[in-house]
Amino acid sequence: xxxxxxxxxxxxxxxxxxxxxxxxxxxxxxxxxxxxxxxxxxxxxxxxxxxxxxxxxxxxxxxxxxxxxxxxxxxxxxxxxxxxxxxxxxxxxxxxxxxxxxxxxxxxxxxxxxxxxxxxxxxxxxxxxxxxxxxxxxxxxxxxxxxxxxxxxxxxxxxxxxxxxxxxxxxxxxxxxxxxxxxxxxxxxxxxxxxxxxxxxxxxxxxxxxxxxxxxxxxxxxxx
Numbered sequence: 115x116x117x118x119x120x121x122x123x124x125x126x127x128x129x130x131x132x133x134x135x136x137x138x139x140x141x142x143x144x145x146x147x148x149x150x151x152x153x154x155x156x157x158x159x160x161x162x163x164x165x166x167x168x169x170x171x172x173x174x175x176x177x178x179x180x181x182x183x184x185x186x187x188x189x190x191x192x193x194x195x196x197x198x199x200x201x202x203x204x205x206x207x208x209x210x211x212x213x214x215x216x217x218x219x220x221x222x223x224x225x226x227x228x229x230x231x232x233x234x235x236x237x238x239x240x241x242x243x244x245x246x247x248x249x250x251x252x253x254x255x256x257x258x259x260x261x262x263x264x265x266x267x268x269x270x271x272x273x274x275x276x277x278x279x280x281x282x283x284x285x286x287x288x289x290x291x292x293x294x295x296x297x298x299x300x301x302x303x304x305x306x307x308x309x310x311x312x313x314x315x316x317x318x319x320x321x322x323x324x325x326x327x328x329x330x331x332x333x334x335x336x337x338x
Contacts, residue, residue, distance in 0.1 A: 115176060115318040120168050121327040127182050127206050134229050134294050136204065141165065142184055146329055154337040162188040162196050163304065165331040171214055172315030179313075181213050182206040185331065189301040201302040205295035207233065207288040214313035215246075215285040218278075221307050223299035225284075226275030231291035233270040237262065238283040244309060246283060254279075283311065 131138065141159055144152075159165060167183040170176040183205050189198030201221075207213070209231060217240050227233045239247040250261045253268060254277035262268070269289075270276060278284055308316055317332065326333070 115168070115170050115174075116321045116323050117326055118324045119176060120320065120330070121324065123168055123176065123182055124166065124327050127184075130206055130230075130292055130294070131204075136228075136294060138184060138204070139186060142186075143328065146326055149329055150335055151338060157337060158196055160334045160337070161193075162190060162198075163302075163331045164188060165334075166328055167304075167331055169316065169318050171310070171313040172318065173313075177208060177211060179212050179214060180208075181211070185302070190303075191301055199301060201297070201299045203297040203299075203302070205297060207231075207286065207293045207295055209288050209291050212287045213285060215283050215311040216313070217281050217283045217309055218307050219309065220280055221300045221302055222277065222279050223297050224275050224277050225270070225286070226296045226298065227270045227272050228294045228296050229272045231288040231293040232272075233286055233293045233295060234267050234289050235270060235276060235284055235286040236265060236267045238264050240281045240283055240309075246311070251282070 141156070142165060164185045164187070167185060168180075170180040173179040183203050186202045186204060187198060188201040190196040215236075225233070225235065237251045237253060239249055239251055241247045246264070248264045251264055251266065253260055253262055255268065255270075256274055268276065304316060310316070
């Protein structure tokens with residue numbers, strides 16, 4: 115992705131959140147120069163991968179296959195300094211923009227539509243070989259447990275949410291506009307806990323064609 119595209123998507127995301135009356139923590143809006151002055155008291159933000167996470171999953175086409183994420187809370191398993199056992203993320207999903215099929219080895223998560231467009235989510239179980247199983251899938255939607263055929267697409271309207279256990283394949287996209295999605299889960303490690311069926315990469319390669327508006331979580335400078 116070009117830095118100019120990342121900056122543009124951040125501006126669009128901030129405007130969307132303002133329309134949705136969703137307010138982010140101050141660190142999300144720090145400039146690169148402000149980050150240079152931050153000491154070790156902010157190591158939780160650095161080490162737990164909090165902040166902006168914008169990816170085209172290595173496809174080169176963010177609007178078709180991509181996701182804008184702001185990680186608000188997270189911990190690290192086994193690290194007493196970062197003892198949270200949970201994570202919280204804000205996801206902005208564009209109309210028709212697909213997050214590729216994947217599952218998590220450890221993380222259980224709730225995906226909750228907080229407003230805007232509908233969220234469409236397709237479900238499969240994983241086989242022991244990490245392929246798509248053709249067996250029925252148990253779905254958990256707002257306290258209702260039920261079975262659906264493999265590959266079923268569920269529609270989550272604003273206010274509705276689904277619980278996804280480990281090893282449950284899922285892909286999702288918005289329909290009818292942009293959706294504000296919240297993810298509440300066990301602690302999250304995007305370096306080790308994701309298995310994608312066919313996405314080229316979890317994180318994008320960045321072409322620096324202008325200065326960053328805000329840093330991505332992977333770009334924070336060391337503590338002053």
